[in-house]
Amino acid sequence: MRLRLFGLSFLAVALGLMSFGIRAQSRTIDLGSVFDTAKNLVKSQSVGSMSEEEELSIGKEVVAATLGGYPPVKNPALQHRLNQIGVWIALQSSRPELPWRFAAVQSPTINAFAAPGGTIMVTTGMLSRVVNEAELACVLGHEIGHVTRRHHIGVLQKSLLVSAGASALNIQSKSGSSEEYRKRVISESKEIFTRGLDRSSEREADEDGVLLAARAGYDPAACLNFMQRLASLKADTGALAALYKTHPTAKERVTDVDKALSKLKGASPGEGARPELTLNGTETGGKEK
Amino acid sequence: MxxxxxxxxxxxxxxxxxxxxxxxxxxxxxxxxxxxxxxxxxxxxxxxxxxxxxxxxxxxxxQTAVLGVRGMDEGDAKASAPAGDGVKLIDSWAVGRTEAEAAASRRGLTARSVEYGKATADTANPQGSQ
Structure with a gap:
């Protein structure tokens, strides 16, 4: 089905390009741009076509841009400990070899971000809401899931298909260089990361959060506890506004996490560690209310 | 005519x-x-x-923000500028596999082989769930 959609898409765009090719004899048109765009179009058809190097490169740009608005907490001991926990969980994922980076960033909002290539940022607002290391593992596992499944890259490439089609049919467009293409990739990725992912991607990431926490030796039920606590908070509070803009509601996610727990093989809810969360040598997690 | x-x-x-x-x-x-x-x-x-x-x-x-990561607040996004130094800082806090494994071991954590099977009829009823 996906292949058929790809075929139809490409055929339609190819026909579109042909019609402009004929017209190019009587009007000024940059055929180089058209072919470049077509090439990029084909290149952007599948998630697998983007190399890990490209993924890392895009990720670095996104991280740099993000840190402009969410500065990292300048506490090396805290950041170091967060990385120890995060890398341990990432090692249980399907992409343990990625250069995983974890950072606490300053913001009262309850949120966490994943950038392509393996950089995860967690707000201080989020860190104040998790009551133990197991809950933090669920949060980090969710974000790790977005990276390992290349959710952002997938949406980015679909979005590039749209913009490539637009560019190809713009008869005023000039020759597209790889630098322009790179800029377009960055621009599109910024919009996607602000807009958010679809429901199914978030569900997959929630499942990954449960699975990775369990694999790392934590009690996977901590994921449900955390989500239930989020659900008990008022959705319109400022701290949650950004989270709910891009995620399903916590109540929906409670259901998803509950289902995920029921499917686990090799670990049961209630089994596993719930270590006290200590970042920087002192207890950092919020108090359960 | x-x-x-x-x-x-x-x-x-x-x-x-x-x-x-x-x-x-x-x-x-x-x-x-x-x-x-x-x-x-x-x-x-x-x-x-x-x-x-x-x-x-x-x-x-x-909807286009100056920058963004999934879930980022648009106001923060528009107000921010790229912070290359921040990337270097984050790199300086990186931890390798060996150190992460050692830290986990000190916390009593052991990796388990866990996968997803088919959903059971009963939903999970974890200890301590609210």
Whole structure:
């Protein structure tokens, strides 16, 4: 089905390009741009076509841009400990070899971000809401899931298909260089990361959060506890506004996490560690209310 | 005479017939992508109107932020500027596999082989759930 959609898409765009090719004899048109765009179009058809190097490169740009608005907490001991926990969980994922980076960033909002290539940022607002290391593992596992499944890259490439089609049919467009293409990739990725992912991607990431926490030796039920606590908070509070803009509601996610727990093989809810969360040598997690 | 009158009309630029053909083709091309992104009509309209209606690159939509990561607040996004030094800081806090494994071991954590099977009829009833 996906292949058929790809075929139809490409055929339609190819026909579109042909019609402009004929017209190019009587009007000024940059055929180089058209072919470049077509090439990029084909290149952007599948998630697998983007190399890990490209993924890392895009990720670095996104991280740099993000840190402009969410500065990292300048506490090396805290950041170091967060990385120890995060890398341990990432090692249980399907992409343990990625250069995983974890950072606490300053913001009262309850949120966490994943950038392509393996950089995860967690707000201080989020860190104040998790009551133990197991809950933090669920949060980090969710974000790790977005990276390992290349959710952002997938949406980015679909979005590039749209913009490539637009560019190809713009008869005023000039020759597209790889630098322009790179800029377009960055621009599109910024919009996607602000807009958010679809429901199914978030569900997959929630499942990954449960699975990775369990694999790392934590009690996977901590994921449900955390989500239930989020659900008990008022959705319109400022701290949650950004989270709910891009995620399903916590109540929906409670259901998803509950289902995920029921499917686990090799670990049961209630089994596993719930270590006290200590970042920087002192207890950092919020108090359960 | 009538024919001459018609011929005297300057040709629109570009030809509206071509515009329509291209619009239909572009619509067909973008439909699967738009579906994939979940917001069919917005994405199609954004693409088609941006391509055919205007000769220049489509302007950023109101949703476009200066930067962003999934879930980022748009206000923060617009107010921020790239922070290359922050990336270097984050790199300086990186931890390798060996250190992470040793730290986990000190916390009493052991990796387990866990996978997903089929959902059971009973939903999970974890200890301590609220």
């Amino acid at each position: 009538e024919l001459n009158y018609i011929r005297s009309i300057p040709e629109p630029s570009p030809n509206p017939v071509v515009k329509i053909i291209v619009s239909v083709m572009l619509f067909c091309a973008l439909l699967p992508t738009a579906f994939a992104q979940g917001n069919v009509f917005t994405n199609i309209l954004r693409s088609v109107t941006g391509t055919v209606g205007r000769p220049e690159t489509p302007a950023a939509t109101p």
